[in-house]
Structures are given as structure tokens and as C-alpha cells.
Amino acid sequence: MISKQLANQIVEQTMLRLHRNINVVHTNGRILASGDRLRVESIHGGARIVAETEKTLVITEENNHLFQNAKPGINLPIFFQNELVGVIGITGNPVDIAEWAPLVQLTTEMMVHQALIASQTEWKRKLRETIFEDLMTQQPLQKAMNDRLSKIGFFHAPPFYAITLDADPKLTAYQSFVEHMEDFFIHESVIFGKYQVNEHFILVSGMDAKAIVNKLTILLTQVKKYFNVKIGIGLPVQTLEKAFNSYEMAKNAIEYGDRKKTINFFDEVEVFSLLKKSDSQEALLFTNRTLKGLNNKLIHTLVVYFSNNQQLTICSEELGIHRHTLTYRLNQIHELTGYNPAIFQEAIILQIALWLRNK
Incomplete structure (x- = not known):
């Protein structure tokens, strides 16, 4: 009316x-x-x-x-x-x-x-920002939240990626970064808006990392004349209740990422952020995810294996098992975690997870 x-x-x-x-x-x-x-x-x-x-x-x-x-x-x-x-x-x-x-x-x-x-545009803008702020409280989703999500055309379909964008305007007279995103994401299932000074958020539903990067690359080509933009992308989560975790990862991606790069992924800088924030929620998530599926026997095997500098003979003797049994256990660890303890770079990730677990 x-x-x-x-x-x-x-x-x-x-x-x-x-x-x-x-x-x-x-x-x-x-x-x-x-x-x-x-x-x-x-x-x-x-x-x-x-x-x-x-x-x-x-x-x-x-x-x-x-x-x-x-x-x-x-x-x-x-x-x-x-x-x-x-x-x-x-x-x-x-x-x-x-x-x-x-x-x-x-x-x-x-x-x-x-x-x-x-x-209507201003109403949707405020609703998007209110929804995001509520998601950042890590409270269980209520029916009212689902109703609000449907009003802005957001489909509740995992995976969910949280993205943060630091947009420093070169020309203050030019239309806001949020208005750019409103035009750009008009047909996408995303929540976006302004969260802090020069800090903008995007929460993406049902899109893989490659598609997200392609979309963001196109967006950057459109706004680079008017904004200096740095983008951080968190790891995917399967529920909106965990969107906070993905967003914290996205912010860490910018904080600890390569300053020369416009887009940084959290998984590229995860170890660096963990070493600086070892008591954080991200550290707990990293440890649980990295050591997922390992029972106490396999974890103990891994600890002894690393403490003996990955030497199979010495490790098997300390564990009191045959060398072939040790090799079988290490293969199990590789299959369950996706990291091979015999490869240096992957062993480092497993070792850090063990350190954080035993803090």
C-alpha cells in the first residue's frame, strides 16, 4: 500500500x-x-x-x-x-x-x-543482515528462521559456505558494495550484506567451491575499479547452525592468507591459524576432522610412529607387533584420514592434530 x-x-x-x-x-x-x-x-x-x-x-x-x-x-x-x-x-x-x-x-x-x-529492497537487506547476525549466535534454528529464509529466497540445501569480503571503496560516491551484490546474486541462493565496517558476508547454499570461485572471480572483475577487495572462504558445513564456524574460518583465511592473493581459502592457511589460536573452536574442529575414525589403538600407533621418526622397525619393536602389522595399521590411518603418515607434508598435519588433541 x-x-x-x-x-x-x-x-x-x-x-x-x-x-x-x-x-x-x-x-x-x-x-x-x-x-x-x-x-x-x-x-x-x-x-x-x-x-x-x-x-x-x-x-x-x-x-x-x-x-x-x-x-x-x-x-x-x-x-x-x-x-x-x-x-x-x-x-x-x-x-x-x-x-x-x-x-x-x-x-x-x-x-x-x-x-x-x-x-522492499531495504526490507530484504535488513532481513538478510538480521538472519546472518542470528546465525552467528550459534543458536538452534527455529521455525521463524526457516520462514525468514524462504522470504529472501534462500534454499536450505547443504553444503553451506561462509565467505567474508573486505571491501575498501576507492570512490566513496559510487554505489555500495551491497548494492553490487544485490544485482549480482539476484538469482542465487545466498545471504549477503554488510556485517562490520568494510566487512561484508556471503553465505552460499548448495554450491561447490569451484562454482563459488568462478562466481566471485566474475564479481571481482566488475567491482575492482571501485573497490579493493580481499576474500576469505571458509570450509563447508552441513547445517546452518554451524555457519558461524565457517565464517570464523573465512575471516582467518584473510587474516593468515597470502597478502598478494585476492581470494584465500581457510584450508590453505588452517595450520597457520591453528598455531596462533590453538585453543580456538577451529582447532577442535581441525583435530576432530583430521583424526576422524581413528580408535585409540590407531592413535597410539601414530604417536609411537612419529616419536620414532617414522622408522618402522623401531616403532614395531616398541609396539610389540610385527612390521607387517604396523604397515597395515598405517595404511588404515591413511584410508580413514586421507593423510599418509609416511609422506612428510601429510605427516605434519597428522602430527599437529595429535599435538592439539593432547594439549
């Missing part, structure tokens, strides 16, 4: 050019704004008929008495996205104003369209 503020703007702008009295009327017949201040808040009988029939009504001196609080003129319906949102009335001799009454109707609908689209 048309607000009083918008109704006053329509009256002011139209009368400035038309030099005729204008009434903007609610769909219930109540006058929201008028060049004749005394008519505001009163019921316009003619406009109420227009709202009921959704058809233009011409009021003359002859039929004026049939409509409550009406004067001669033309009253026209105002539509927004095929829905009646109000009525505009032009006071005067219908013969004199008939030629340009449709133009007034069209101009009014354009003003309404622009204002309501802007209002």
Missing part, C-alpha cells in the same frame, strides 16, 4: 507540474494526502468506488452528489505489480483534464513502483 509519506511526495511533485489539486487515496477510500489539507483523512466516496471496481471514475457537476465528499474530476486506480495500491484523484473539469489524466496515472505508478521497490 501507499504510505502517507509517499502520498505527500506524489501530491507535491504532481501539483508542482500540473497546477491542479491532487488527492492520493487509500484503497479504503481514506484520503492520505491532498493539495487541500482540509480533505486529508476524510473519506472520498468516488475513490472508494474506484478501489472496489479498479476502474477510472469521472465525476461531473451532474453526478457529484452521488459520491461522498467528492468534487468534479477524474479518479484513477494505481497499480503495483498488478495489485491495486491506491487511487489518484485530479480535481477539475473532466473535459479539461481528460487528455493528460492517463499520463498522471502512469507517472504516479512509476513513482509508486520506484518507492515500493526501494522499500
Whole structure:
């Protein structure tokens, strides 16, 4: 519906050019704004008929008495996205104003369209940011949250990737980074917005890492003239309740990532961040994920294997098992974790996970 503020703007702008009295009327017949201040808040009988029939009504001196609080003129319906949102009335001799009454109707609908689209955009923007802030509290999802997600077109489909963007504007007069993202992600299932000063967030649903990088690369080519952008991408999570973890990883990706790179992934800098934040939630997640599936026997085998500098003979003797049995256990560890303890770079990851586990 048309607000009083918008109704006053329509009256002011139209009368400035038309030099005729204008009434903007609610769909219930109540006058929201008028060049004749005394008519505001009163019921316009003619406009109420227009709202009921959704058809233009011409009021003359002859039929004026049939409509409550009406004067001669033309009253026209105002539509927004095929829905009646109000009525505009032009006071005067219908013969004199008939030629340009449709133009007034069209101009009014354009003003309404622009204002309501802007209002809807701002409402969605605030809703997205509120949703993200709520997700950052790590509370269980309520039904109300699911309703809000559907209103912004976000599909609850894992995996979920959290992304942070540090966007430092080169030209402060240029449209905001959020507006760029609104245009760019209009057909995608994402939540995005501004979170901190120069810090923006994106939460992506149902898209793999490669597709995300492709989208972000295109976005960067569009905005690099106006913004210096650094992007951090967290690891995927399977539930929205864990979006906080992915977002913390994304921020660490920027903090500990390669300064020369525009896009940094958390898994590329995970070890560096863990060594600096060994008591963090990320450290716990890293340890659990890296050592997943290992029972106490395999973990003990790994500890002894590393403590003996990966020497099979010495390790098997200390464990009191045959060398072939040790090799079998190490192969099991490789299969369960995805890291080969016999390869230096992968052994480091397993060793750090053990250190953090035993802190």
C-alpha cells in the first residue's frame, strides 16, 4: 500500500507540474494526502468506488452528489505489480483534464513502483543482515528462521559456505558494495550484506567451491575499479547452525592468507591459524576432522610412529607387533584420514592434530 509519506511526495511533485489539486487515496477510500489539507483523512466516496471496481471514475457537476465528499474530476486506480495500491484523484473539469489524466496515472505508478521497490529492497537487506547476525549466535534454528529464509529466497540445501569480503571503496560516491551484490546474486541462493565496517558476508547454499570461485572471480572483475577487495572462504558445513564456524574460518583465511592473493581459502592457511589460536573452536574442529575414525589403538600407533621418526622397525619393536602389522595399521590411518603418515607434508598435519588433541 501507499504510505502517507509517499502520498505527500506524489501530491507535491504532481501539483508542482500540473497546477491542479491532487488527492492520493487509500484503497479504503481514506484520503492520505491532498493539495487541500482540509480533505486529508476524510473519506472520498468516488475513490472508494474506484478501489472496489479498479476502474477510472469521472465525476461531473451532474453526478457529484452521488459520491461522498467528492468534487468534479477524474479518479484513477494505481497499480503495483498488478495489485491495486491506491487511487489518484485530479480535481477539475473532466473535459479539461481528460487528455493528460492517463499520463498522471502512469507517472504516479512509476513513482509508486520506484518507492515500493526501494522499500522492499531495504526490507530484504535488513532481513538478510538480521538472519546472518542470528546465525552467528550459534543458536538452534527455529521455525521463524526457516520462514525468514524462504522470504529472501534462500534454499536450505547443504553444503553451506561462509565467505567474508573486505571491501575498501576507492570512490566513496559510487554505489555500495551491497548494492553490487544485490544485482549480482539476484538469482542465487545466498545471504549477503554488510556485517562490520568494510566487512561484508556471503553465505552460499548448495554450491561447490569451484562454482563459488568462478562466481566471485566474475564479481571481482566488475567491482575492482571501485573497490579493493580481499576474500576469505571458509570450509563447508552441513547445517546452518554451524555457519558461524565457517565464517570464523573465512575471516582467518584473510587474516593468515597470502597478502598478494585476492581470494584465500581457510584450508590453505588452517595450520597457520591453528598455531596462533590453538585453543580456538577451529582447532577442535581441525583435530576432530583430521583424526576422524581413528580408535585409540590407531592413535597410539601414530604417536609411537612419529616419536620414532617414522622408522618402522623401531616403532614395531616398541609396539610389540610385527612390521607387517604396523604397515597395515598405517595404511588404515591413511584410508580413514586421507593423510599418509609416511609422506612428510601429510605427516605434519597428522602430527599437529595429535599435538592439539593432547594439549
